[in-house]
Amino acid sequence: MFFQHIFEEKLAQYAYLIGCQATGEAIIVDPMRDIERYKAIAEKNNLSITAATETHIHADYLSGLREFAEDGVKILVSDEGDADWKYEWVIGSEYSHQLLKDGDEFAIGNIKFTVKHTPGHTPEHISFLVADGAATDEPMGILSGDFIFVGDVGRPDLLETAAGQKGAMRESAKVMYDSIQKFKEMPEYWQVWPGHGAGSACGKALGSIPESTVGYEQRFNDSIRAAIDEQDFVEYILDGQPETPLYFARMKRDNRKGPKVLGEIPKPKNLSVKEIIDKVQASNGVTLDTRNRYEFMTGHVRGALLSPLNKAFNTVAGSYINEEESIYLIVEEEKVEEAVVDLIRIGLDNIAGYATPSQLLEFGEKDGSLISMETIGFEKTEEYLSKEEAHLLDVRKQSEFEEVHIPGAMNIAHTRLLDRLDEVPKDKPVMVSCRSGARSAVASAMLERVGFDVKYVDDLIEEWLISKEY
DSSP states (O other), rough: OOOEEEETTTTTTTEEEEETTTEEEEEEOBBBSSTTHHHHHHHHTEEEEEEOSSSSSSSSSSSSSHHHTTTTOOOEEOSSSSSHHHTTTTTTOOSSSEEETTTEEEEETTTTEEEEOOOSTTOEEEEEEEEETTOSSSSOEEEEEETTTEEOOOSSOOHHHHHOOOTTTHHHHHHHHHHHHHHHOOTTEEEEESBBBOOTTTTTSSSSOOOEHHHHHHHOOOHTTTTSSHHHHHHHTTOOOOOOOTTTHHHHHHHHHOOOOSOOOOOOOOOOOOHHHHHHHHTTTTTEOSSSSSHHHHHTTTEEEEOOOSTHHHHHHHOOOOOTEEHHHHHHGGHHHHHHHHHHHHTTOOOOEOOOOHHHHHHHHHHHBOOOOEEOOOHHHHHHHHHHHHHHEEEEEHHHHHHHOOOEEEOOOOOGGGGGGGSSSSSOOOOEOSSSSSHHHHHHHHHHHTTOOOEEEEEEOOOOOHHHHH
C-alpha cells in the first residue's frame, strides 16, 4: 500500500494520497483545488488517481473534488446529514460519483475503505477506516478529517459562526459528544490521520504532529478526556474557540453548491505601479501588498491592503477581499505563483496583475505619491488615551482580550473586522493594537483603506501590561 501525507503549511491542511501498488490505482482524500500537485505525486509513484473523496464540506479552503470530476475521476462524497448540507453539485449530476452512508464500503485495488458517520464538526462529516486488503481486512487506522485531531477535536460551532445557522452550535456540540463516545470504542492501536495540524482555525488546540493513535488520543487529548458528561463537554468545547475568518462562510457555500471550475492557475501580467493604481481606481479593485509590515508602513500605495506572504496570508486576504474584486499584487517576482495559488485556494481568482517591490520603490522615488502610516508604541497609546485624543482598537481574539487588556480598549478580532466596521468610531483617530504588531498591521491597512484615520501600534502587549501591572 502506498500512503502519503501532503501538507499545506499556510492552512495547516493534510490531504492523503493512498494507492494500491498491485493495480496502480489511487485515491486522493481531502484535496485542495490545485490538483496538479497530487497528480504529479501519483505519477512519480507509478499510480493513477481513479477516485477522489473528502471527509466533509470544508470551510477553510475550496475543495479539489470538482476539478477531479471534470477530469473524469470518480467522486465519492457523504450523503449523511440533513437536507441543508448535501453536495448539491454532485447529486443528480453527470459526474461519475457515489454517495456514501455510514457503513458503506469501497475499494481502491486491494485497499478497503469503510465509511463511518462522525458528525459534530459538520452534520455530513464522515471518516474512513482503512485496511490493507493484501494483508488483512482489519482496519489499520482512521482518516478522521476534522473529527479527531492530534490533541483536539473539530470545533462544532462553524454552522453558526461561519455559515450563519443561528442556534446550531450547542446542538452540534452535543452531536460531537456522541461521536466521541463511538471513537472511544475503537481499537487503541488504530492510527489516526487528521485533516489539519497546528495553525488551523478548525480547532483551538491542534498539535503539530501529523498522526497519532486512537489510544494516545483517548488518554491525552483534552477534548476527548472532557467528553465524560455531555453538558460539561458542551461548555468546554465551545469556550475559547477562535473567531472564524470571514471567508469561511463563502467556502461553505461554494463547496456545497459547487466550486467554480478553475482549470489552469491564473498567470497575472507584470504591470507598472502607475498602471495598477489606474486599474484599481477604474475597476474598484484592490492592491494587495505582500511585503513585511515595516516596509509597508514606510511607504505604500494609497488604499492598499497588507498581507505578508506568510502563514496568515490566506486568512488575511480571505477576510479582507471580496470574491468579485480584481486583485493587483505587490510581490517579489519569484513569489508570484505562490501568492496566486494561495489566493485561488480560497476562491479569490480575479488576480489581474502584479508589480514587484523594487518597481514600487522606484515609483515612489520618481512620483513621490506613496504614503506612510504613523507607528506608535503603547507609551504613546496611553498618552493619546489619557488625553481622549484617539480610540484604541484591540484586534486580538476575544479570548485573549478577556484574559487581559488595556483599559478603555474595544475588541474586534482582525478576521471579523470588515464585517463590523460600523462598530468602530470615526470621530477620532483609531489606534490599532494586538499582541505583537502583526495582526494590528494588516488591520490598520484595511481600516486606512476604508477611510479611517489610523495609528498603528507596533509593540509587545504582554511586556507593557506587566510593566503597568494590569
